[in-house]
Amino acid sequence: MAEGTSTTADAEDGLYAGLDERQRYELDRRCDHHPPVNLEQAERHARWRAAVKAVMAEAMRSLPPGRESSLVLSALDDALMYGNAAIARPPMSGARPAGH
Numbered sequence: 553m554a555e556g557t558s559t560t561a562d563a564e565d566g567l568y569a570g571l572d573e574r575q576r577y578e579l580d581r582r583c584d585h586h587p588p589v590n591l592e593q594a595e596r597h598a599r600w601r602a603a604v605k606a607v608m609a610e611a612m613r614s615l616p617p618g619r620e621s622s623l624v625l626s627a628l629d630d631a632l633m634y635g636n637a638a639i640a641r642p643p644m645s646g647a648r649p650a651g652h
Contacts, residue, residue: 574645608625
């Protein structure tokens with residue numbers, strides 16, 4: 553191996569250096585791609601996107617142009633992203649069960 557190059561293991565050691573196991577799990581949970589694990593999960597993503605899209609369409613139809621309307625659409629973008637993350641990501645370690 554040429555000087556100055558690193559292996560994937562070296563890069564991962566550097567990435568995780570100084571992090572405990574819980575922090576490593578949380579870093580991976582937040583940053584890694586989490587494709588749907590089954591059809592039910594894919595359908596949950598589709599339902600969530602459709603629900604947010606319907607609200608966004610109503611906001612576009614109903615609200616006058618302006619800063620506040622732009623903020624509403626940005627907040628709905630955030631809601632879409634966070635909802636999809638909630639569906640896709642594995643649960644947080646030590647998290648309470650859903651609905652509690």
